[in-house]
Amino acid sequence: MDAFGRKIDYLRISVTDRCNERCVYCLPEGYRGWQPRAEHLEVAELEQLARVATELGVRKFRLTGGEPLLRRDLPEIVSAIAKLPGVESLGLSTNGTRLASCAGSLRLAGLRTVNVSLDALNPAVYRRITGGNPQAALDGVRAALAAGFECVKLNCVLMRGVNEAEIWPLVLYAGELGVPLRLIELMPVTTSTVLDESNFLPVSEAMQRLGERDELVALPERHFGWGPARYYRLRHTGAVVGFIGALTTPHFCDTCNKMRLTADGKIRPCLGDHGELDLRPSLRQVRSDDAVREMLLLAMARKPREHQFRNQYQPCRPMTAIGG
Numbered sequence: 001m002d003a004f005g006r007k008i009d010y011l012r013i014s015v016t017d018r019c020n021e022r023c024v025y026c027l028p029e030g031y032r033g034w035q036p037r038a039e040h041l042e043v044a045e046l047e048q049l050a051r052v053a054t055e056l057g058v059r060k061f062r063l064t065g066g067e068p069l070l071r072r073d074l075p076e077i078v079s080a081i082a083k084l085p086g087v088e089s090l091g092l093s094t095n096g097t098r099l100a101s102c103a104g105s106l107r108l109a110g111l112r113t114v115n116v117s118l119d120a121l122n123p124a125v126y127r128r129i130t131g132g133n134p135q136a137a138l139d140g141v142r143a144a145l146a147a148g149f150e151c152v153k154l155n156c157v158l159m160r161g162v163n164e165a166e167i168w169p170l171v172l173y174a175g176e177l178g179v180p181l182r183l184i185e186l187m188p189v190t191t192s193t194v195l196d197e198s199n200f201l202p203v204s205e206a207m208q209r210l211g212e213r214d215e216l217v218a219l220p221e222r223h224f225g226w227g228p229a230r231y232y233r234l235r236h237t238g239a240v241v242g243f244i245g246a247l248t249t250p251h252f253c254d255t256c257n258k259m260r261l262t263a264d265g266k267i268r269p270c271l272g273d274h275g276e277l278d279l280r281p282s283l284r285q286v287r288s289d290d291a292v293r294e295m296l297l298l299a300m301a302r303k304p305r306e307h308q309f310r311n312q313y314q315p316c317r318p319m320t321a322i323g324g
Helices: 043-055 074-082 103-109 123-130 134-147 164-177 203-211 280-286 289-301
Strands: 010-014 060-064 089-094 113-117 151-157 181-184 216-218 230-234 240-244 258-261 266-268
Touching: 010 043, 043 074, 043 280, 043 289, 060 074, 074 089, 074 103, 103 134, 113 134, 123 134, 134 151, 151 164, 164 181, 164 203, 164 240, 181 203, 203 216, 203 240, 266 289, 280 289
Parallel strands: 010 060, 010 258, 060 089, 089 113, 113 151, 151 181, 181 240
Antiparallel strands: 216 230, 230 240, 258 266
């Protein structure tokens, strides 16, 4: 439990701060602040951390980046965490561009769910957002479905004037595949200017736009993971869409159950707050379960009541360095 009675049972673990795309909402233009690879936590250190976390009640883990598929030892990381007693869910967040070649091996290693970032189907729009080509991501989605993961989800970050016209095609695509699509409000995790009114699109407006094409039926009992999305089914198309409105949803943080670990070993109780604690010395120098446990408990105790995104938040590290 944290200081506000929230049960913290979800840990997102970044395994690298590097990425093969440059999404505008994740990497500031010209960013070159990647940590040396020697600073990234190793497989044994990640296993120890996850084991101690499960002893404190953490039940869900998600591996993130950067782009986690850039870690060549990712299957080893997956296997090490998946076999721990108490792990109920182990997922991966990825841009999907490298997933086609390794989805099967990751599933065999124990990975259970996959979230793929897909902000557009139109190649020009996708390139504008990520610098890449959507076909590799689409191939990754197909490979994930073929590999038999328990759940595959698509994530789209909403950007006014950029990918508004992509929302409906993405809904139809997700409906055709039978996977949930989550529409996510833009957050100031690159630079503060990313939340300029000219490019911020609230989930309420996305809901309104979808409601003009189809009827949204609330699914209050359906959960496709342990996150904050509120899900709806479009009555006629059958597509399932989740909405994550971190900035506009009242009491968004009231049920937050997660913390984040950066690739260089900082435990971050809240994405939208600068507070961090350095776990790496406990894992690398002290090598003590008790020391790791103490730091995790301290992080839980310091988890703030709510994020600071609405208060002219100035990110000190971009999203790629924090972990998705």
